[in-house]
Amino acid sequence: MEDRYLKTVRVLADYQFGRGAGKALFPESCQFIVSRKTGKIRQIMDDGRRIATIKPESGWLSISIEGARRLKDLLPYPQLRVVVDSRVAEFIAEGKNVFAKHVVDVDSTIRANDEVIVVDESDNLLATGKAVLSAFEMLEFQRGVAVDVRQGVRK
Structure with missing residues (x-):
């Protein structure tokens, strides 16, 4: 299940922020906080820090400061x-x-x-x-x- 979540958020990040953003934001070590009611991903964490949240109203990623650092390092x-x-x-x-x-x-x-x-x-x-x-x-x-x-x- 974790592999499917990882693939989903990487594809979403590549679409929203550009090619390569998914791997830069979400390494293999990511953990996922999933809604018990809907089974949808709420937050993506890495090493105890929130990287991003998926906004339920739009389905887009909302990045944290840690996520912003990772994107800033990747993007020219x-x-x-x-x-x-x-x-x-x-x-x-x-x-x-x-x-x-x-x-x-x-x-x-x-x-x-x-x-x-x-x-x-x-x-x-x-x-x-x-x-x-x-x-x-x-x-x-x-x-x-x-x-x-x-x-x-x-x-």
């Missing part, structure tokens, strides 16, 4: 990243939302509701969250939330 800059002004990096690392006026660069393929990694101008990981705006909107708008931060590195 600026893929999957929202880059913020270094002056607000401390606030973002504490789990505060990213506002459009603080975005200095972004992966041009990001769409609203995509799972993203938030980094500073030196590509240091700050947070993970869900894009509220598209890449174009993040760079053009001067108001509003660009990324709904789920977890900061210091939270």
Whole structure:
């Protein structure tokens, strides 16, 4: 059963984040927390740390800080990243939302509701969250939330 779960989450990660993401995120040592009622995967853990959660309403992966670290190491800059002004990096690392006026660069393929990694101008990981705006909107708008931060590195 574990093999089937591992194959499922790897395929999902490859589709959502790009080829190779599944193996980078989910090694053979992963454990799965499965719903007793539905039998569906809830969370994917590795060495006692949560890597990702499968959102029941959409079926997409929601990555943790550990998952974001693994993806950041795999994916070349600026893929999957929202880059913020270094002056607000401390606030973002504490789990505060990213506002459009603080975005200095972004992966041009990001769409609203995509799972993203938030980094500073030196590509240091700050947070993970869900894009509220598209890449174009993040760079053009001067108001509003660009990324709904789920977890900061210091939270």
